[in-house]
Every structure is written in structure tokens, then in C-alpha cells.
Amino acid sequence: MKLEESKAYVDDCFNGEPASCSCACPFGIDIRSFMERAGKGLWIRAYRIFRDAAVFPVIVSRLCPQPCRENCQRASIGDEPLALRDLESACIRYAINRRPEKYAIPPKPQRVAVIGAGPAGLSCALNLAQKKFGVTVFEKEPGWGGALRTHPDFPAFDEDIALQFTAVETDFAFNREIGSLDELEGFDAVYVATGKNGSTFGLPAGRDPELMTTSRPGVFMGGAVCGIPLMESIAEGALLSRIMEAFFQTGKATRPDSDSAATPCVHYLNHDGEEKRPLVTMASPDGYTADEAKAEASRCFRCDCSACRDSCEMIEWFRKMPPRLGVEVYTDSQAGSSLSKRSLTRETYSCNICGKCKSVCPVGVDLGALMRFSREERFSAGKNIPAFHDFWIRQFDFHSSDAFFTSPPEGRTTCEYLFFPGCRLGAAEPDHVLKSYDYLREKRDTGIMVGCCGAPAFWAGDKKRLADNVERIRRLWEDMGRPTFIFACAYCKNIFTLMMPEIEQESIYSLMAADQSIVPARPFEDAAVFDPCTARDDGTMQESIRVLAERAGVAVAELENPNRCCGYGGHMRLANPALYDEITEHRRNASDKPYIVYCANCKAVFREKSKVCAHILDMVHGIAPGNPSPTLWFQKKNALEVKRTLMKELTGEEFVPGKNEWDGIRLVIGPELQEELDRKLIIEEDLKEAIWRAKQSGEMFLSDDNVFLCSMVQSVLTYWVQYRELDSGEYEILNAYIHRMKFNREG
Amino acid sequence: MAPNRSWKCAKCDKELVLKKMLFSYLGHTFSHEIMRCPTCGNGLIPKELAEGRMAEVEAQLEDK
Numbered sequence: 001m002k003l004e005e006s007k008a009y010v011d012d013c014f015n016g017e018p019a020s021c022s023c024a025c026p027f028g029i030d031i032r033s034f035m036e037r038a039g040k041g042l043w044i045r046a047y048r049i050f051r052d053a054a055v056f057p058v059i060v061s062r063l064c065p066q067p068c069r070e071n072c073q074r075a076s077i078g079d080e081p082l083a084l085r086d087l088e089s090a091c092i093r094y095a096i097n098r099r100p101e102k103y104a105i106p107p108k109p110q111r112v113a114v115i116g117a118g119p120a121g122l123s124c125a126l127n128l129a130q131k132k133f134g135v136t137v138f139e140k141e142p143g144w145g146g147a148l149r150t151h152p153d154f155p156a157f158d159e160d161i162a163l164q165f166t167a168v169e170t171d172f173a174f175n176r177e178i179g180s181l182d183e184l185e186g187f188d189a190v191y192v193a194t195g196k197n198g199s200t201f202g203l204p205a206g207r208d209p210e211l212m213t214t215s216r217p218g219v220f221m222g223g224a225v226c227g228i229p230l231m232e233s234i235a236e237g238a239l240l241s242r243i244m245e246a247f248f249q250t251g252k253a254t255r256p257d258s259d260s261a262a263t264p265c266v267h268y269l270n271h272d273g274e275e276k277r278p279l280v281t282m283a284s285p286d287g288y289t290a291d292e293a294k295a296e297a298s299r300c301f302r303c304d305c306s307a308c309r310d311s312c313e314m315i316e317w318f319r320k321m322p323p324r325l326g327v328e329v330y331t332d333s334q335a336g337s338s339l340s341k342r343s344l345t346r347e348t349y350s351c352n353i354c355g356k357c358k359s360v361c362p363v364g365v366d367l368g369a370l371m372r373f374s375r376e377e378r379f380s381a382g383k384n385i386p387a388f389h390d391f392w393i394r395q396f397d398f399h400s401s402d403a404f405f406t407s408p409p410e411g412r413t414t415c416e417y418l419f420f421p422g423c424r425l426g427a428a429e430p431d432h433v434l435k436s437y438d439y440l441r442e443k444r445d446t447g448i449m450v451g452c453c454g455a456p457a458f459w460a461g462d463k464k465r466l467a468d469n470v471e472r473i474r475r476l477w478e479d480m481g482r483p484t485f486i487f488a489c490a491y492c493k494n495i496f497t498l499m500m501p502e503i504e505q506e507s508i509y510s511l512m513a514a515d516q517s518i519v520p521a522r523p524f525e526d527a528a529v530f531d532p533c534t535a536r537d538d539g540t541m542q543e544s545i546r547v548l549a550e551r552a553g554v555a556v557a558e559l560e561n562p563n564r565c566c567g568y569g570g571h572m573r574l575a576n577p578a579l580y581d582e583i584t585e586h587r588r589n590a591s592d593k594p595y596i597v598y599c600a601n602c603k604a605v606f607r608e609k610s611k612v613c614a615h616i617l618d619m620v621h622g623i624a625p626g627n628p629s630p631t632l633w634f635q636k637k638n639a640l641e642v643k644r645t646l647m648k649e650l651t652g653e654e655f656v657p658g659k660n661e662w663d664g665i666r667l668v669i670g671p672e673l674q675e676e677l678d679r680k681l682i683i684e685e686d687l688k689e690a691i692w693r694a695k696q697s698g699e700m701f702l703s704d705d706n707v708f709l710c711s712m713v714q715s716v717l718t719y720w721v722q723y724r725e726l727d728s729g730e731y732e733i734l735n736a737y738i739h740r741m742k743f744n745r746e747g
Numbered sequence: 748m749a750p751n752r753s754w755k756c757a758k759c760d761k762e763l764v765l766k767k768m769l770f771s772y773l774g775h776t777f778s779h780e781i782m783r784c785p786t787c788g789n790g791l792i793p794k795e796l797a798e799g800r801m802a803e804v805e806a807q808l809e810d811k
Contacts (some may be wrong), residue, residue: 131790182755295768335811343810343811345809345810346809346810366763385773385809399785546801575749655770697758698758699757699758699760699787699789700757701755701756701757701789701791702754702755702756702757703752703753703754703762704753705752707752708757709754709791711792720792720793720794720797722794737794737797737798739792739797739798739801739802740805741770741771741801741803741804741805742770742771742772742774743768743769743770743771743781743790743792744767744768744769744771744781745788745789745790746769746788747785
């Protein structure tokens, strides 16, 4: 993987970019951070942010014309802009330590002559001295300040300048007028900052506006002598120190990649609906009190896009924004090498890949796509965590083999339509498939395919498994005369759109909605529709559900924030159980009303969370919604039963599922334990197999009260089963658990 | 459930003893003492270990 590849997913993200006020600021002050600290009364920290950018904080806080205020987004809702200078003054007043830091870096050999001790020259001298260059400032007047010397506030400016120079060593040669640059032999560079109408030493007045270079190598010019306004003159000094540094290192003046000069703001956030807050007024003309300043600073929106984080528990959980994730997906791919040891495992596998972030992002950044890319890369490199996805991959394999069935309508070899209910629908409720198919084939020439769309492989990053499944479905579709697929699951529909766009699509819900003869049962008087994340862009499917629910007489309520993943997406549950619990709990509580769902996975999640809900097909087929979810083992049996029924009806053949030697083992599992097993994704048949194998090998443990304990390694997991043999010949399961580590008894 | 049930190896009819066992996960290998049959070497992982310390170490290795 190349860094550019992972960063490409998040390149458009502008989180962390300067806000519009900072863009307009001559110093590029990080006003967002400044306001955050000031709002909390962290005056020293606020002061340092301000001082580090503004060089001479007292001068700037009194004389800056505040272009930031013209660009303050408070104004976009009719409020007064933030009172920047008053807040800067407050933080100068309340910061109890304003001493400049001393930098412990070695002195540099180059020497710079600065001509003029006005704001431009002083700023450059101070910045160069901080970098430990030798600096001599030549000034014809008896002291520093230049044009500011006659300003009524000069005593305060004088104090500010003196304070900032306390931590550096700089030579000041006052009362020393430079008549010719030849006097400065021995200096490695010269900065001409002679002020308004000052001497240019015979150099052409023009300078390179980007680099401040003149026609004479090593001689730079800036500040009021070049017509630069006061604030920009101070800001230039800081920039020039970096340009000179590059000049000393490479012999060529170069502008740094990140400079603080004002740049146009490109992205604006929408503040409609934000609470209006008036400017905090001063009780005393001397300036804000600390409390007033805190209140004023807290009016700042601190404009920065966090639309994805605001809509996604996963991003909030890890507190990593897209630009950082883009880089870390790359460093993760290098983990274990000498380049990087950082891993992004938990983040990569905690994503629901639901697309919500993309839908709320002003520039459409899709973190789900980035996480899927990461999963695919990890899978290809053998760096995936098999235990996170093994359960569902086994389910996928089962639905693509033992439980897979496809057929055109009875007596036909091709068909116009093919019903693809999705693997989870019939497993949860066979009648959702069987009755829906009866309905469809009564109306039109419809065959059926029960299998898996490949979502588990898609989410696991297993590209080959996904591609093989796609290839197989495509072949069968060709064989059946290229029928239009009718979906009952929005996820299947999405996978087909992505992988098999040539296949025409239809949803069973829109067909049913268009059919006035369908009048669904009314399980609730009012309910909220819980739209699955995958139907986000499918307005037709969303509206069909509402048509059916309203036809049933249900008063339909809308969720405030729809199309968020129920928690099932991305199969993140095993990678981050605590986050899964948080997400599912949030979705459960998104409305007090019962839910109408149209995704089998949403239904399974809400049943598990004891949320009253009905699948729209429950309503259409008159199935009571109160039924508990079948156990995992029953879901497999349901899938096989669906296949058996369809095969018998369509081909007349009897389906005989493959038999296992442990099928005859009968288990007794209490309801509480059953719930625990389902939660841990432990299927009954694995327990049977473990017991059967232990009885074959004799390898098990026995307690003094006749309880047995045995284990079995199945795929990437080790299963443990604690049981008692009952007189009836059944096995009472007392406990079962799994771990991912393997142990080696030869060790 | 009695947490302190005492187990013996049903195959060898031997009391278990505390002994080192090699564990491996995601390419990492390490040893830890668990209760094992002194004859056949079969080891017993109790639920508390599997879902406690082992799960923690698994998560640490996954995050490496």
C-alpha cells in the first residue's frame, strides 16, 4: 500500500483546516484553539497561541484592524462578530506568566544584519534570534520601535518588545545609520526594513513578493519601505526568518510549505439554527473582566467540520478524524515492519460500513470505504483477524452451499424475474420467503434463488470469496435468461448494484406497495419506520414501506436521524462488543414507538434488544411480531426447511440435507444459557460436535459431581462445553465458552 | 455453578496438576501454567480464564 492510496479516501476532508477568521488573519492565528482556551479561562495557554503567531502581542492587540471580524461566522446568523482584540487584551492581562520560552538549540554560524528596528525589522530579528542565528539590528534612532515611537501607547509597546527579547541574544546598534550595504560585509544575509520612505540602498524598489528577495543575493527587503501595512510587516518577519533558514541551508530562498499568510477560506459550515448570542459588553471601559472574557470567547463557533463524528459512534469512540485515519490506515499496513508498529485493528474492524458519514459529509468523504479498503489490504496481506469474521463467513459458506437453492418456476428453464430474498430472511422466518414467493409467482413469471449476496465476505475484506460468489450468481442469472432480480433486503440490492450492475433490480416492497390488493395487518396503532442504512439512497423502497404501513392503518412516525445502521453492519460486533452495545442501544432508543423494519438484520438486532418491532413482511403475511428470534441453530434449520419446501414444490425432488454423526445428540439448554450462547454466537451444533468428538476420543474432564468438560477446535476458535448426561440420554449443557488462542499440549 | 469444581482427566483417571502449556495466537507464542493431565497432557481452560485474562491477551495481540 502507498500512503497516497489510503489518503486518497480522505483527501477532500477539511477537518482541522483554518477557520474563515484564521484564513483572514495576517498571522494565521489558530483562533479556534485560542477561543477554546480563553473560554475556559486558560489564559496562559491562550496567550501562548496568540503570542507565538503575533510576535508582539501588545502591539497586535491594540493596533490590528481585525480582518477576522469581517470573516467571523457569528455574523452569518446576524450576531456581532467576536471581539478579538478585547479578548487578546484580556488574555495578556490575565496570563500570569508571559515570559517567553528559551529554546535549548545550538547556536547557528550564520549572521544576519537587520537594518531598521521598526516592527518589521524587530519581528525578523526576534524570530531569527529564536532560531539561534547571530543577529545585529542597526537603527539610526536611539531606540527601537520605528514609526511606533511616536504612538501614544509606545510605553506599552516598548515594554512588550523588551519582554519578547528577554529570552534571546540580539545585538542592537542604535544611533547607527547604514549608508551603504558594503558596510555589512561579513554578514550572511541582510534584511532591509528601513520603514516608510526609508533607504533602499540603491536597490530597485521592487522585491519578489513571495520570497522578499531583492536583485542582490542574500539581501531581503520588507515592511513599510515596501509599502507593507503594519500587521503584515510583523507577520512577514516570522515568515522571512524561515525563508532565510532555507536560504542558509540550500543557498536558495524558499517559501515554507505551511506559511501563515492569509489565504482565502474555501469551506464554510452552515450555522443555520444555531442559538444567537449577543456580544458580551464590558462593565468597565478598561476591558473585559475574566468572566466577561470567558463568556465572550465561548460565543465562538470554533468552526471546524465534525459532521461525520457527530453522526457516528465509531468516530466518536476513537476520536480520530478522517485525515488522521487516512494516514493511519497506511501506517497500519506497515505495522510490524521497521517502519511502523502502530496498528489500527480496532478502528478498522469497528466500522459498520453503513455510509452514514459519507451522507452527512459536505464533500462526500466515505470512511466506510477507507475501512473496507483497510480490511481488504489486511486480508490480502494475511493481517486480518479471522476470529472477528469467522462466524459469519461460516454462515455465508452454509448459505452458499447446503442451504443454497435456485430454480426457475415449475416446468420452466428461464424466467423474467428471480426472487432473491437474502440469506437472513428465511432463516429468521421461513414464511417471509415462502409466502412472498407464492405471492410473486402468482403475479408474474418468477423463479427463486435462496443464497447469500456475499456481504459477509465484503465486510471481512475477502475479495476472492466475494468474487467467486458473484461469478456463480452471474452464471446462474445468464442460464435463467437474465431475469430481473426482486430483492427483499436492501443490503443484497446494494451489493448487486456494486458488483453486478448489469442485473436489473426491483424491490418486493415496491411491487407490494403498488398492489392495492395487499392490505397488511396492523400490529401497532402507531410506529416509527426504522429505515436500514442500506436503503438510504433508495427513496422508492423507503416510500413503499410507508405506503404499506399506512395502508395497514398505522400512524407512521419518522425518526429524527434516519438511516443509521442498527449495529449489525460491517460485522463489527466481535471486534468491538462494547461499541456494538452502545450503537444498538442508541438505535433501540431512537424512538419510544415500536419500529417497523424491512431488513432482517435490523429485526434480529431489535429482537435481541427487546425492542418491539415488526418486519413489514410480518404485517403483509399476518405474522405475529411478538415471536422471539429463533436461536442460531433454528435459523440454520429454517434455511434448510425453506430449501426443502421450495425444492419439493418447484422440482418435485426431496431435499435431504447432509447428515452429521452428531445430529442424534440431544441437548437440553436452559433459556438463560441459550440467550448467552446466542449472544456469544455459539451454535448448538458446535456443542453437539464437541461432545461427540470427546466421546469418540475419550478426552474430557470429569468432576466429582459427574459433570463433564470437553473442548474442540473448530476453524479459528476453541469451544468448551460443560455438560451432564441425563438418564433420558440427553445432555444438559451447563456452560459453554470460546477462546481464540490455541494451546499445544506438546509444549 | 460451583466455581471450584475439582476435575480429573476422564481418559487417564488422573488428578490434574499445574503445568506449563504453550499458547499461540496470530503468530505469537508464549507459555502459561494451567491445570493439565500428568499423563496425556490434556489441558483445562476454565471459563473465567477464557473470558478473562485470555480474552485480554487476545485483544492485546490483535491490536499489535
